[in-house]
Amino acid sequence: MANRLRSAAMLAAFGLLAVPFAVSAQTVLAAETSAAAPGRLLDARPLAPELGLEEAGRALAIRYGSTDGVAGQGAIEVTGALFLPQGAPPKGGWPLVAWAHGTVGIGDDCAPSRNVRSLRDRTYLNHWLAEGYAVVATDYQGLGSPGPHPYLDSRAAAYSTLDAIRAVQGGGFGLSGKVLIVGQSQGAGAAFATAGYAPDYAPDVDVRGTIATGIPNLAAAASAGTDPDAADKVDRIIAYLLYIASAAQQIDPKYDPAAVLTDRAMPAFAEAADTCVVDMFKAVVDAGLTRANSFKGDFWRYYAPVLKHAGYPTLKITTPVFIGTGSEDVDTPAPMQRALVESACAAGSTIEAHVYPGLDHSATLNRSSADSRIFARQAIAGKPVAATCSPAGAVRGDH
Known part of the structure; x- marks a missing residue:
């Protein structure tokens, strides 16, 4: 027992996340489809209006090549979505947020690009668009694309995320080379893992920082x-x-x-x-x-x-990381998140950690945006981010 x-x-450390309702979209633009080379854009199609985001000037369903993250080799195709801000891109292009989604299911019909996003996630992603960031949102390997979805496999999620970035940056969408990796809960774990895999798998991707809220800590949870x-x-x-x-x-x-x-x-x-x-x-x-x-x-x-x-490839991330934790989070338990912050700091990562008093797992996402916005501006500009390894505030589960 x-x-x-x-x-x-x-x-419990994997947490909860997105709320889907199903739909589909229509073809307008197709790129070359002869080979699913990693990071190659294969197709871009306008999303149906109900699948878009209010702050987007353009919303596209995308299909691109990646590497099978389960085997660590072999070409696959992955789907996702791209949301561009309104208006013309600034000089140098829009910086890019790569959104790592949370648990939606493991069947193709559950893929986020086929579904209306939850109010929570729409609010959050609209915030980034209004700030002038484009958003690319992978569905992950096997969700909406051939083959099974390797649920919680961090390498598979990382490869899918990194190749989504490559695909849209090479697609003529007016994007800059600067990237933030962003995720909530299980998606926060995927974002942290993506930052860990990036230097070896995608050294060409200019990751400026990572933002993770409600992040899982599998190592702590397994022994709890x-x-x-x-x-x-x-x-x-x-x-x-x-x-x-x-x-x-x-x-x-x-x-x-x-x-x-x-x-x-x-x-x-x-x-x-x-x-x-x-x-x-x-x-x-x-x-x-x-x-x-x-x-x-x-x-x-x-x-x-x-x-x-489902574990992380490393706790030593080479670019700064923002971690937001709700003090009342029991889905990815707050003490386990704090332990991960301490371990990552000890490993040499620059972690800007925040505790949000009275907030649970889900509410922390949008509440944290006031702080993560400042972090993002610093990281994108290449300015130093101060480490905060022991943020003030008690969390549920403290004794």
């Missing part, structure tokens, strides 16, 4: 305990476990979910392959799934070979 509870604590009193409570976080199990089986059929999931959990598992996150939460709640009645084995131990790919 202790191991099963520990796996739930680890899952959790409240035994919660074992019998219906827990929608089990949806994330089912996504992990489903994605693992799609990528490698040797993973048999029946080895660790109970008969009661198996119908919800069957839905995970093509059910987007809001409906997946509902499926878990409707089935009355708890940690006690969903697992018959040690989920964390069984899927450890898969989940090791």
Whole structure:
């Protein structure tokens, strides 16, 4: 039982994120499609108006080449979206925000470029457009493109993000070479990993800084305990476990979910392959799934070979990082975020950390924008960013 509870604590560190509703778009512009070379723009199409952002002067669905992040080699195609600010680009071009999204599901219909974004995310991305940044938003490998989605695989998310940057910067969209990598929750983890992979995988990409709110800390979560009193409570976080199990089986059929999931959990598992996150939460709640009645084995131990790919390649990031934490965050627990800040600082990263009193996981995203905007201006301009490794403010879970 202790191991099963520990796996739930680890899952809590991945957090929640985006809220999707499905739609599609129409072709106008196609680039060369003969080869899916990494960073090559293959197609650009206007998004349907309902899929756009209010502050965008132009919104496009894109398709581009990348590298299979699971295998570490081999050409693949990935989809995403590009949002350009209103008006003409400034001299030198618009700086670029590369947005790393949070959990939406693992089926193609859940891809963010096919869906209306949540009010929270629209508000946040509109803020960057109004500030004069273009926004490229990858769907990640296997979401809306051929092959399974390697859910939580940090290298796959990083390669997809870096090649999205390359694709649009070479597409004649009036972009500068300066880039910020930005993400929330699971997307914050993807953003941090992208910054870590960038020097080796994409040294040509000029990453000026990274902004991460509600960032996961897998290393701390894997060794954490959790409240035994919660074992019998219906827990929608089990949806994330089912996504992990489903994605693992799609990528490698040797993973048999029946080895660790109970008969009661198996119908919800069957839905995970093509059910987007809001409906997946509902499926878990409707089935009355708890940690006690969903697992018959040690989920964390069984899927450890898969989940090791959710870790960060390094904690020493060569460009400055902004980390925003809500003091009341229990989805990616605030003490674990603080521990990651301390570890990254100790590794030599320049971390500007902020704690937002009274705010939970989701509310921190838009509240942090007043501070991250200043950080972004400094980073884009190449000015020094002061490290803040021990921000003031108690967080939930302090003893």
